[in-house]
Amino acid sequence: MTAVSVDVLRRAEGRVLDLAVELLETATRVDGVRPVSEEAELRLRHGGPDDGRDLVLGQEGRAAAYARLDRDGDGWQAEFVVHPELRRRGLGTVLAERLEDLAGDAPLAVWAHGELPGSTELATSRGWTPTRTLLQMRMPLAGVDPDPRPQLPDDVVVRPFRPGIDEAAWLRVNGRAFAHHPEQGGWTAHDVALREAEPWFDPAGFLLAWRTAPDGTETLLGSHWTKVHPAGEVADEPVGEIYVLGVDPDAQGLRLGRALTDLGLAHLRSRGLTDVLLYVEQDNATAVRLYEGSGFTRFAVDVQWHRAAPRS
Incomplete structure (x- = not known):
């Protein structure tokens, strides 16, 4: 050479x-x-x-x-x-x-x-x-409930992300939910802005769970940010992704993770997609077992x- x-x-x-x-x-x-x-x-x-x-x-x-x-x-x-x-x-x-x-x-x-x-x-x-x-896992969306109605606490509501309004609250919860993650926990407002400017960004698929206090103030408890990969990027057809799913540690026990997962998957199915992917650390045995039990299988390895x- x-x-x-x-x-x-x-x-x-x-x-x-x-x-x-x-x-x-x-x-x-x-x-x-x-x-x-x-x-x-x-x-x-x-x-x-x-x-x-x-x-x-x-x-x-x-x-x-x-x-x-x-x-x-x-x-x-x-x-x-x-x-x-x-x-x-x-x-x-x-x-x-x-x-x-x-x-x-x-x-x-x-x-x-x-x-x-x-x-x-x-x-x-x-x-x-x-x-x-890092494992990439995939699952068909055919068996996903197209209209999930999770049981949430009376003071909790799930609604789409509002660009220009919800960034600070999301960054706070993301930092707490992924405090020990080597990449995800350090995201900044600039990181979010870059993704908001990407062609794939869709606030309708970015679901946030809010708790409303008696005085009307709201606190973000968790979120499920979904993504759609265009045809040709990860498969011949478009593929959905559980992009970022996180719950504030103080909100653990409310089953928000399951509720947000079901609502996000239903959104991806409503887009006409047939498959969804996610990434998870291989040594996170609990999460891997959970995803496998939900129907995900191992697809690729980084x-x-x-x-x-x-x-x-």
């Missing part, structure tokens, strides 16, 4: 950005899984934290490989993809070496989406070890690999 170079950019723009996005779309179509997370793609298209970087390897007039590198506590987190037509040529190794150089002495975690054979081979060849496994120390 001839020598190749990797452009390390504060932010990909113009033609470089277009080529990187085209690479992600091509890899999604060929592999059947998204090559990077939604968060990484949003940061590619809209920019991210000041210390984050886009890495682009150009070859043959296209983006041959792309990576997103961001700070993660005391270390770094990355995701990358090689063009399907240019794999097995050492380009993944070039990108991995560049990521390790940029991480320096700090820990480096790299996500491999879909657990493709080439990703596993590359990671193990560099001495990386798997530290997290693995996070970890390099604790620089290679000698």
